[in-house]
Amino acid sequence: MAESEPTSEKKAVKQDKLIQLIVFRLGDEEYGIRIEQVKEVTVTPEIARMPKTPSFVKGIANLRGDIIAIIDLEERFKLRPANESLPSLSYTLAIEAKDYTIGIVVREVPQPLSVPISIIEKTPEFIQDINIQDKYIEGIAKVDGRIIIVLDMPKLLSPTEIMQLQPK
């Protein structure tokens, strides 16, 4: 084993570099985030609603002593009918943004998935939200008939974008 492993790895590198994604569902689509951007996945802890924040900010929660903001991307990007709410048991992906951690609620347990980097196709220009300056969709991966939208979280989660707030 010990001998064969490096060679097979080398082969993989030669063929194509693999990247690991954490895949989750928002609305009807599947989304992926590079694993190095995900700090941890956990059952959503108790959330304290915070007054004076937009409604897609679910509030703040205590994640192992870190107090982080928890946001609902389905609500932020209107991927879910307005009258439907989150299930009582949900999961939270703690994402490492540039200089803070933020939690994203998802309905189902996120799954890891390895894909070769070459299958991630660049997104057509017009799909990008023109209101958001940074291109936060890294690309689209087609895996066994599934379509996974790969997000570049640090770009998506810049404080002004995600909070729809003006800096102080």
Place this chain on the structure above:
Amino acid sequence: MKSREEEYREIFMAEALEYYDAMSRHISELEKDPGDEKALHELFRLMHNLKANARAMGFNAIGEVAHRMETIFGLIRSKERTFSGSMVPVLFDGIDTIGSLIRGLDQEDEITTDPEQLLENLDLLVQGEEPILEGEDKNADEDATRKLELSDLVYIQIKKLDHLLNLVGELIIDRDRILTLSQEIGNPALQAAASHLFRIADDLQYSVMDARLVNVGSLFNKFPRVVRDVAVAEKKEVELTINGQDIQIDRNILQIITDALLHLVRNAIGHGLETPEERQRAGKPERGSLTLSAQTERDDVLIQVIDDGKGIDVEQVRRKAVERGLVSAEASRTLDTNAVRAFLFEPGFSMAKEVTDISGRGVGLDVVKLAIDSLGGQLRVDSILGQGTTFTLVLPTSIAVKGALLFELEERSYAIPLMHTDSVVSLQPKQLHVVGGILMARLLGENIPVVDLRKLLHNGDSPLAPALKAELVGRQDIIIVNYNNRKLGLIVDRFLRQQDIVIKPMSKPLDMIDLFGGVTLLGSGQVCLVIDVPALTRLFLARRP
């Protein structure tokens, strides 16, 4: 506890030994390459600093050696001498002597190195004469017995201490939780263990807080120079008095108030103190007096900037406030002096008639106010026209723990720092009156506006609907908060208790919402938002009907 002098000596030694290590390194570099200007420059600089520090501490032997060495390195630098020949062993010997003199400082009974021979040799070198070198044997002997020593002090990045304090904060929260649980479960062994944990965690917390304390003097001592420069630029004569340098305060608090204090001192010289001629005419001594003082008051540290200048003209402030549209001319007449002085802390409010280099650029006392607010402190101003002004900064000793009042609103717990809480009252609806759409309570002869906190926190940023007495049912629990001499009553659902809390700063990106000063975790594990009273007061002013 060690005495202050002992502590200073240890700090000096640690620093000096560090210099010594660096000197040893640089002189070896210089020996290898006598043209190494960087090493030479460093040696000169280190000698200079060591000389200054040693003389300030009264360690004259070290000061003398360093002084002569500095002179010689200066001569080498200006190419009047070259680092060669008999000079080399003398300079090496000089650095070794400095090393053993420094180490000798904490061994009072042992005979320390006598630098007389060395001083003579150094003097000879300065004069350009040959030094008297002793036999090599002695040196070889010394080298064989040379000991390597490590310093007793460690330098530590404040970041690491911050991290440590955060961890202790976590521990305190968990400790409270365990204590709560142990009382619920009621197992005696568990209770004993929990109360032991309580004591240890308490000790740990105070030890970590203690490790972060520095003397106020470390900031105050930078002011003589600042005062001199500002006084020269403003053509004023200033006598600076500094008191209470020994008062200890958290290093980060001192860091945060640095700019505020600088601002107040500049203001005092620029606007407070008069020119020598004006002072003479007013029958005051020509030299203005400026005092920086620190003292402790209960758990707080009071820092004062006192001048004996012309004082604040309340009537002028009143006029200016009306001009700026901060208050109507009619309302301004009824305000007392304290309320009028509070305008000084409004953003952009400057009393300067002319713009000078030092102050009066429209950056006003609001900057000072904001810095103090961010610490949960208070800023007060007292002034007697013609006699002087005193600014008082009331600061917490430590950032970590603050007394807070816990209350409930819509089934969630919130905390308000006690620093900004005036009192709590329970009133019946008939004790409240609606004046101009705002609820008013009359307490101890004062009219205090009261607002339903629930309404203030919700419904966007639009103005509040005028208050209706009919909406009030039953007893109202009201917290009276006090900020900048303005009182405001907040109707909450229920008072919970008073408690010391550890405030964690709001993490990004939520720190953009300034309404909350941070969060704390309760013994139950629940996240509790800490209300920022200054921001809440501003919100009320912006939304009042």
